[in-house]
Amino acid sequence: MSMTSPQPVSLSPFEYSTPAGAHTGDDYFSTDMDFDTAYQLMTGDGKAGFDGAIGSPVSLRTAEEAANSGLRTPTDKPHVVHPQPSTPANTFGEATEGADDPYRSFEYHRNQILKGSGVSMPFASPRLNQLSTQSAIVSPNTRNILHSINSLNSQNTQFQLSDSGYELLSITETSALEQFLDSIVDDTKLSLLSKHWSSIDPLANGRKHALPPHLQQQLHGHQNFYPQPELDLPLKLQSQNMNRNAVSLPKHHMISLTPSNPATAVNSVLPSGANSPRKDLPSYSDDQLRNHLSHVFAPDRKPETSQTFQRRLPDESAREDSEEPRRDKLKKSLLTSDEKRRHHTSSEQKRRSVIREAYDVLVDMVSGADAIVTMDEVKNPKKRKTNEAKRAMSKSLVMNKAVNEIRALISLNSQLRYLIENTK
């Protein structure tokens, strides 16, 4: 797909399709990008193009971009020049095929370019000029990158770069980028990161709340009518990890990235992801537990959940009211460690309260009128029946009562059954 004419509708992430058709389908965040893209970038080796659908979290390609592309300066994408020969470049094996030593070759071309020796770049990012970093829904990192590139391009300066010591990204940005790359490897980190992202990106949040959820859902079905491909970052990545994590994230973890172009004005009213992202990922990882919860609580509080939302905790519907303020809080904050801790604390509290609820049900049951086993009534007759008394009962006492109740019922029932069967 790389050497052909522009492919406006392909869903490749962060794609640069040029009229010259030099290249399509790379992304800034794929672990494979660093080396392979840079390699292509330098060598013009179009055959190394990826199938953009693979492992491509970020989609930033528009037809306009393609139309406006031209030749670029070598400084266009200096930030991708972080040769990482050790990155798993061969995950998509064909990427480096044909080059005996792509790394060395890459290094050579890189040096050529950095010395300004005029190797033309088969593709680069002048099109990024058209990216309004204000309206595009991109990650903060990406926006920073775009800012840098735009300013570089507008100055039209040829940077004389030495081979070493040139850093486009600040340390913070680099570490953020690394964090992201790490997260690709680690699902759990990824979901955290996606939360983090949507919470620190005001634009992403703003758009997500542009429409009420049900409208967003309706419109989501018609997304194909709009030229901008919208990729759901975590889902996309998740799909790579399918074999590790058989259950895909629910839709509400999506972050959508939309390229900016004239249509953005229209598009900004449209849903970016199907649903607003939930910041309160449940902290438990135990699926059985969750299934069980839904089993237990399903009758009285069946939420609006459809099949898609099966993995949502049922008790979350009960907390829906407290949802909004918390989301607002998260929106403002940049998730400091304090914020994170508070968030963690609150979800832990929720988890506890669910357990507490289950415990209370058991206590009621065990000390209720139906209880077959009534052994502790002798012990403190005055206190029983009141709620405080139930609370005050030691946990092991309650649990033992439950055990005894079950045993008594089992033996009682089996005796009854025996009786019934034998007096037929």
Place this chain on the structure above:
Amino acid sequence: MPQDSDQSQSPEGTGSNSHLTAEQKKLHHLQSEHKRREQIRATYDQLVSLVPSLKPSENRSELAVLSKSTDYIRLLRKENQELLALAKERNINIPEELLAKIRNPTPQ
């Protein structure tokens, strides 16, 4: 056994602490807390072995143990009612001890 568990805690926690140093008290407290947790955990294990829907792997999941046990008790009680109704329907004489609520059963 439940009675045991209750009484064994109090002497340890409050009993002979007048001449104990703060450190000893603390240690004691830790020990009894540990013991308490052990007892609770033991009941969890019992429940896991009793309740059919609880898998052995769930014996550390408090929520699963609690809610599935509750469900199971509910089920058993319902079953009990049905059996009693059935027996009544068939005019089966039910011995007194099966009708009376069981007090202080001795766990096996």
